[in-house]
Amino acid sequence: MQQLVFATNNRHKLDEVSAKINGEIKLLTLHDIGCYDDIEETGTTFKANASIKSQHVYSEYHLNCFGDDSGLEIDALNGEPGVYSARYAGTHGNHAANIGKVLENLQGETNRKARFRTVISLMWEGDEYFFEGTVEGTIRNEIAGEGGFGYDPIFEPEGYDITFAEMSMTEKNAISHRAKAMEQLIAFLNKAAG
Numbered sequence: 286m287q288q289l290v291f292a293t294n295n296r297h298k299l300d301e302v303s304a305k306i307n308g309e310i311k312l313l314t315l316h317d318i319g320c321y322d323d324i325e326e327t328g329t330t331f332k333a334n335a336s337i338k339s340q341h342v343y344s345e346y347h348l349n350c351f352g353d354d355s356g357l358e359i360d361a362l363n364g365e366p367g368v369y370s371a372r373y374a375g376t377h378g379n380h381a382a383n384i385g386k387v388l389e390n391l392q393g394e395t396n397r398k399a400r401f402r403t404v405i406s407l408m409w410e411g412d413e414y415f416f417e418g419t420v421e422g423t424i425r426n427e428i429a430g431e432g433g434f435g436y437d438p439i440f441e442p443e444g445y446d447i448t449f450a451e452m453s454m455t456e457k458n459a460i461s462h463r464a465k466a467m468e469q470l471i472a473f474l475n476k477a478a479g
């Protein structure tokens with residue numbers, strides 16, 4: 286079976302990606318390979334940061350691997366928080382504060398259009414490949430739901446009247462930005478394996 290390292294420290298991403306892969310590939314985590322490095326995301330695009338994550342693992346361990354860089358782009362905020370989604374309110378991964386800042390910045394704003402975007406960088410047999418996925422939606426005025434992570438409680442995907450946080454992981458995984466990018470990665474690997 287093919288083995289692939291997922292260069293993330295986000296357990297929720299790992300859960301979503303594992304469910305998507307559904308046992309077709311043996312997924313290794315950073316901890317599985319003994320990598321406890323703080324991989325600094327110094328890029329200004331999702332693509333650059335996804336690449337930093339996969340290149341780090343590839344250069345140190347020479348293993349097939351991929352990284353996911355993702356975030357929320359809000360039209361009325363000129364695409365913010367974008368690549369800074371994880372640290373929008375200052376502290377990395379403080380989702381409640383990040384959501385608070387978004388809602389504050391959107392107060393009184395009627396254009397609530399937004400999208401999630403994921404770029405995946407795959408290092409496969411020494412070459413790099415990119416896969417991208419987006420999902421359109423709107424930003425709620427208040428949080429709703431307990432599931433998912435990050436901005437899920439304020440993101441309502443187009444065509445639905447619930448937030449990502451009110452969906453089961455299976456429902457989110459059928460339509461999300463990450464799911465779409467992963468579907469392309471899986472198709473690529475199925476082809477590469479013949």
Ligand SMILES: O=c1nc[nH]c2c1ncn2[C@H]1C[C@H](O)[C@@H](COP(=O)(O)OP(=O)(O)OP(=O)(O)O)O1
Nearest residue numbers: 293294295353354355356357370371434435436437
């Ligand atoms: O499906 C999602 N549902 C809600 N929020 C999301 C999602 N996808 C990305 N986001 C937001 C929150 C996250 O903190 C940030 C990604 O930042 P990003 O650097 O790619 O991920 P991370 O730091 O959490 O994990 P890691 O870099 O180790 O893969 O954007």
Ligand SMILES: [Mg+2]
Nearest residue numbers: 294326354371
């Ligand atoms: Mg990160």
